[in-house]
Amino acid sequence: MINQLVQQLVHQALAAGLIEREDEIYARNQLLSLLHLADFNEMEMSEKIDIPDLLEQMVEYACSQGIIENLFDEKEVFSSKLINCFIARPSTVNQLFFEKYQQDPQAATNYFYQLSKNSNYIQMKQIKKNIEYKAETEYGAIDITINLSKPEKDPVSIARERAAEKTNYPKCLLCIENEGYAGRIGHPARSNHRMIRLNLLEEKWYLQFSPYVYYNEHCIVLSERHTDMKIxxxxxxxxxxxxxxxxxxxxxxxxxxxxxxxxxxSHEHYQGGNYEFAMAKANSDWEFAMGGFPNIECSIVKWPMSVIRLRSERKDSLVEAGAHILAKWKNYSDEAVGVLAWTKGTPHNTITPIARKKGDYFELDLVLRNNRTSEEHPLGIFHPHADVHHIKKENIGLIEVMGLAVLPARLKEELEEVGNFILGKTTEVADYHVSWAEELKTRYHAVASESNIEGLVREEVGKKFLRVLEDAGVFKRDRAGAAGFRRFIESL
Incomplete structure (x- = not known):
């Protein structure tokens, strides 16, 4: 059986373009070595098995033979080593990437994205477990993802991780030293990890994809240097x-x-991809002109968070205008709307920036942020408030800002319970959902049915995420907030 799995994996690697026919025997021998096999007999292949499933079966074989322990981290490390037998070295990957880039940048990223999926670095089998849907709002269709893609570690692996000796290599999950790193207890396997070398402003940066992509071609661009994030x-x-x-x-x-x-x-990095979020599609609420920047179109985006959009054919003008806005915002206070730039020397104001190109025009979206806390909102005044924590409590980062909710795995079962509660099939829901579930039951008991309950609950989750974004907006979309936003724009 193991010979058949080896043969299948070699065949699938050939079909996926990971190796050429001349590499077949070499790659097979690398597998045999990892599997402690001294002999090999060619077998007739049975039905086609996908690469992730083949890797899982070979990992189970390794466990059964005592080659590795039956622990989450050890299995991940071994699986990564198996598929690495088929992946070219970074220099070759980069050479192929830039050969394709000379023809078309999209052809280059298509090649690298396909390689990252075929090599199981992007965990497509796990990602397919995610629950994904769109929720209609007044701002357009926002994306909802219940994140089920990260497999849970067993208690023994967790205990091993806590007891493992700490090391500073690699310094963090984003460092260049992760490329080809086997992994260890508490640090993910990266034998099959490759990065593309970039030149940004004469600095060395690297392009990779997220192992658990949340949208199409979800990429990470990271600095060669392990330095703190700085806007x-x-x-x-x-x-x-x-x-x-x-x-x-x-x-x-x-x-x-x-x-x-x-x-x-702790590591300067950006996120991007080939996807248009609801925020990118959003229209402008109102336009304004900014003195000293006549060739820039300025607008406030119709979005629950506070977004300034700058458009120009010239990058340098956008950088200068963005720098002007950032400098003003960092020191801007407006007590009437709860915005304070400093508390005893601690800064509170910053920006979440997003860049894109549309035809001949560059766009730079600047999302105004403030991290002040209070007794009423100890986790953040402009952060999800307590009444939405049962759905989303975590930080609102770049992905959420643009309109994609990444929600915790616990919601899969909890939302089913809420649906059953509305239908009267159960009286039990998680404590933190009780008041919400009762409110929904009152509203929907007359129209809810087995056929529509899932859609109703999902729609309500979308409304909760919209509330999350509204909480995170520094200038609320009411009369006082609109007046406050105009005061800031006038200060520019």
Missing amino acids: SPVTFARLLTFVEQFPHYFLGSNADIPIVGGSIL
């Missing part, structure tokens, strides 16, 4: 330079301070 005029210049090189992609940055920033603030 500055140089950030705007890098983002615009990238979208000039890859005009079919957008690129944005998480904010650079806690609460409103992303999950990794």
